[in-house]
Amino acid sequence: MSDQPLAASDTPHNSPRLHIRLDKFVKVKNEKVNLHYKIVKKLGEGSYGSVYKVVCILTRQERAMKIIKKVDVTDEENVFAELEVLKRLDHPNILKLYEVFEEEDFFYVVTEFCEGGEVLKSLKKYKTLSEKTVAQLMRQLFGALAYMHERNIVHRDLKL
Numbered sequence: 001m002s003d004q005p006l007a008a009s010d011t012p013h014n015s016p017r018l019h020i021r022l023d024k025f026v027k028v029k030n031e032k033v034n035l036h037y038k039i040v041k042k043l044g045e046g047s048y049g050s051v052y053k054v055v056c057i058l059t060r061q062e063r064a065m066k067i068i069k070k071v072d073v074t075d076e077e078n079v080f081a082e083l084e085v086l087k088r089l090d091h092p093n094i095l096k097l098y099e100v101f102e103e104e105d106f107f108y109v110v111t112e113f114c115e116g117g118e119v120l121k122s123l124k125k126y127k128t129l130s131e132k133t134v135a136q137l138m139r140q141l142f143g144a145l146a147y148m149h150e151r152n153i154v155h156r157d158l159k160l
Helices: 076-088 119-126 131-150
Strands: 037-045 050-056 062-069 097-102 106-112
Touching (some): 037 062, 076 097
Antiparallel strands (some): 097 106
16 A cells, blocks of 8 residues: 555545445444434535434434435445544544444434534634634644544545
8 A cells, every 4th residue: 555645535445456345334323313313403504415413312412413315425435435534533623423324215424513613604704813713723723634644644625
């Protein structure tokens, strides 16, 4: 394997010789997600589906859940490869993946719930940020990037 960093969206699964065994990746639970989580409210829409704030029925912990329609997934192996990368990361400024459920028509990706929204929305709301706030944001961002780069992972899709 080369010493070149892996991008979350450019993992070695692109090789025609490599066969991906999904059972070696993120543990996908083939059970009803509504037995484990209750939807609280919709948070937004993404390129792969809708995101909801949910509560774990057993622990009462708040989480976020992305609901992905299987018909919208053109490359299932790529989705699972990216989830596997996320599963391996453990950093305070990187979203934590908890579990994935699969039902007949949907995947349910359960992650850490992060309050506060996107940085870009905050910028639009406040118009300006203090130098101290920007320094704090950049420290968090660069810390997360350094952590990923130490593990030969490149993000390639950073957004505010």
